[in-house]
Amino acid sequence: MSHSAAKNQLTCSVDDYQLFKKFLSDASGIELGDGKEYLVTSRLGGLLRQCGLENMRALLSELSSGRNLRLRASVVDAMTTNETFWFRDAPHFRLLASKIFPETDSQRLRIWSAACSSGQEPYSISMQAYDYRLRNPGKLSNVEIVSTDISASILSEARKGVYSGLAASRGLNDEQRQRYFTAHADGYEVKQEIKNKIRFQEFNLTRDFASLGYFDIIFCRNVLIYFPAAVKNDIIQRMSKALRPGGYLFLGSTESMPINLDVFKMVTEQGGIIYQLKK
Numbered sequence: 001m002s003h004s005a006a007k008n009q010l011t012c013s014v015d016d017y018q019l020f021k022k023f024l025s026d027a028s029g030i031e032l033g034d035g036k037e038y039l040v041t042s043r044l045g046g047l048l049r050q051c052g053l054e055n056m057r058a059l060l061s062e063l064s065s066g067r068n069l070r071l072r073a074s075v076v077d078a079m080t081t082n083e084t085f086w087f088r089d090a091p092h093f094r095l096l097a098s099k100i101f102p103e104t105d106s107q108r109l110r111i112w113s114a115a116c117s118s119g120q121e122p123y124s125i126s127m128q129a130y131d132y133r134l135r136n137p138g139k140l141s142n143v144e145i146v147s148t149d150i151s152a153s154i155l156s157e158a159r160k161g162v163y164s165g166l167a168a169s170r171g172l173n174d175e176q177r178q179r180y181f182t183a184h185a186d187g188y189e190v191k192q193e194i195k196n197k198i199r200f201q202e203f204n205l206t207r208d209f210a211s212l213g214y215f216d217i218i219f220c221r222n223v224l225i226y227f228p229a230a231v232k233n234d235i236i237q238r239m240s241k242a243l244r245p246g247g248y249l250f251l252g253s254t255e256s257m258p259i260n261l262d263v264f265k266m267v268t269e270q271g272g273i274i275y276q277l278k279k
Ligand SMILES: C[S@@+](CC[C@H](N)C(=O)[O-])C[C@H]1O[C@@H](n2cnc3c(N)ncnc32)[C@H](O)[C@@H]1O
Pocket: 028, 029, 030, 080, 081, 082, 083, 084, 085, 088, 114, 115, 116, 117, 118, 121, 148, 149, 150, 151, 154, 203, 204, 205, 206, 220, 221, 222, 223, 226, 252
């Protein structure tokens, strides 16, 4: 490494790391473990340079002043992990098609994708509903998928619904790409009929859910892992109140119900596990 590159390398002292951990936890609920200084410096280096901030201390002082809401959002953005792909956890989508849609297809169905990242999760749900409507004309005509994430930048990607060839290949085969997308200069664009069912909105899961209304189904997958136990438990507890009686909660396939909430019944079918709010 050259002398100047070494000089420009962002570093994070033990004290600054503790302050940063506190900032991130207050702003997003995300808990950084010990010894993750490298994660902070590698994710924030570019942003600091862009904002003309010399080091972590300057960033922390700007954040604590409360003056710069845009910087605050950009820092949270940079610290989120947005990994996702199409039809992730396939058994969940089989359960939607074979169990949940047939149970509810005559009613209005409200679904919440609670940490939707770049959109693959809510679009996959909408694609599954699209197929169901094709197989069952006149059914499932009133579906609304509210898709939220804390990251404004990832939501603007999700809203576009345009994916590169590589992104559109993760979890989809050629036949599905043909069925669900139209050609676009930058790759593939999700068909309008699939997009129409989705409303994207910036939303922090640590905030009150009341403004979102009630749901028949909540997908809260691969996000609780970033939160400490108390935050996880609180979110699940509040989700149980945002679900209609008999509604379903989907967690990531490697996640389990963090608390022993007896308001939920575990449903194991199609190789997947979901949680049904007791009626
Ligand atoms: C790994 S992705 C999961 C995407 C999708 N649910 C899936 O399973 O493929 C986690 C997402 O959670 C979002 N996230 C992190 N903290 C959040 C919070 N406090 N409120 C809402 N979204 C949050 C991140 O921005 C990121 O897009």
